Amino acid sequence: MTHIPVDVLGNPYGSKVVLTTYPDIGGVRPVPLRWGESEPSQRGPVIATRTGTGAKTRNAIGAHGGSYSVYNALAIAGGDLPPDFLPDFTNTEPTFDFKQQPAWGSAEKIVAMDPFGHIISTAYKKYLQEGYDVRPTIAITRATMRVGEIAEAVKDGKLPVDGDIVIDDEGNVRVTKVAVEPVWYLPGVAKRFNIEENHLRRALFEHMGGSYPELITRPDLKIFLPPIGGLTVYIFGPPERVSDPSCNLALRVHDECNGSDVFQSDICTCRPYLAFGIQEAIREAQQGGSGLCIYFRKEGRALGEVVKYLVYNARKRGGDTADKYFQRTENVAGVRDMRFQALMPDILHWLGITKIDKMLSMSNMKHDAIVESGIPIIERIPIPDDMIPKDSRVEIDAKINAGYFTTGTVRTAEELAEVKGRGWEQWEDVAH
Numbered sequence: 001m002t003h004i005p006v007d008v009l010g011n012p013y014g015s016k017v018v019l020t021t022y023p024d025i026g027g028v029r030p031v032p033l034r035w036g037e038s039e040p041s042q043r044g045p046v047i048a049t050r051t052g053t054g055a056k057t058r059n060a061i062g063a064h065g066g067s068y069s070v071y072n073a074l075a076i077a078g079g080d081l082p083p084d085f086l087p088d089f090t091n092t093e094p095t096f097d098f099k100q101q102p103a104w105g106s107a108e109k110i111v112a113m114d115p116f117g118h119i120i121s122t123a124y125k126k127y128l129q130e131g132y133d134v135r136p137t138i139a140i141t142r143a144t145m146r147v148g149e150i151a152e153a154v155k156d157g158k159l160p161v162d163g164d165i166v167i168d169d170e171g172n173v174r175v176t177k178v179a180v181e182p183v184w185y186l187p188g189v190a191k192r193f194n195i196e197e198n199h200l201r202r203a204l205f206e207h208m209g210g211s212y213p214e215l216i217t218r219p220d221l222k223i224f225l226p227p228i229g230g231l232t233v234y235i236f237g238p239p240e241r242v243s244d245p246s247c248n249l250a251l252r253v254h255d256e257c258n259g260s261d262v263f264q265s266d267i268c269t270c271r272p273y274l275a276f277g278i279q280e281a282i283r284e285a286q287q288g289g290s291g292l293c294i295y296f297r298k299e300g301r302a303l304g305e306v307v308k309y310l311v312y313n314a315r316k317r318g319g320d321t322a323d324k325y326f327q328r329t330e331n332v333a334g335v336r337d338m339r340f341q342a343l344m345p346d347i348l349h350w351l352g353i354t355k356i357d358k359m360l361s362m363s364n365m366k367h368d369a370i371v372e373s374g375i376p377i378i379e380r381i382p383i384p385d386d387m388i389p390k391d392s393r394v395e396i397d398a399k400i401n402a403g404y405f406t407t408g409t410v411r412t413a414e415e416l417a418e419v420k421g422r423g424w425e426q427w428e429d430v431a432h
């Protein structure tokens, strides 16, 4: 990589720092953008970059890449990346051409992602040729994946090798993957939370350390690219079946839990439920339907791992019982959950899902958000009891008591006090 010595080049931004812009100052002419137009050319491209003439022509607040926008700025600061770099999108087109859905042209159904984010190199070619920095916010690819539990299910004969989805007896599975970065239409996001747009803008500005002053000074800019993680859709079976109402659909909506998902910590049911979700999604696809797993980057109920571990400590030191499970989180975080599922169904509408035959989730919050957005859920399937790690009973029983779906027993408040997690005693015996 060429390293450009910034000191030699001098200040690439000029001597004046433009802290913010206003709609009525000279030269501010955002590229027109009409959220909810079904024709991409009528809707207009999302443009966020500030470099060059961007500060005056951009129509979105924030920066591309979600949380990775910070690394992008660091790469520029360090001289590894020129500030005016424009990507070359040759051969990056989607591996599957998703059929346009009615929701793509709705300012109500989709407010948290750009429905045309995957086709910018064709839909906004003219802008790219004119030198505008239009960037994809959706990418679609295909891959072969292998998950331990799935390989085992294949070995045990629970999932057949069909040569198409499960391609061999080692448990390799073909998948179509869709990565989505968040693009928020602020009036629509405010509406989902039943708050005023101005109130949302002010709260975002104030509580992100005064970042993005245009949230306040540019009420004409309705798009915000928040510095948060996005989501990935894993599709098993032919992707065209996802929006076909004559095909059964199995779905797992999963929120990230790195400790369990990747490192298989046994304090929660995340990884086992994820593996079960993938297994049932594959099974549905093998039976002529469609199976999906949607993975949201909302670590620790969107509270992050630092808060999560503080809560673990409070639980283990305070006697880890299910009746106090949520209180421990509330003590540290002020709330029990910050995932706010209100924006989650956008991806389902984008995919053209009109009903879910098998919902592989027990969360009442996910269920309610999906059903309220107009997608019926026909059957809800809890995680099988034999997949629940012993130490995670505290979590699952507390959740069931708080409204999570179950076909089994709902324990009373008194009974919850009897559901105890493993303490640290044995750990401390061996770790000293």
Ligand SMILES: [Zn+2]
Pocket: 257, 260, 268, 269, 270, 271
């Ligand atoms: Zn977890």
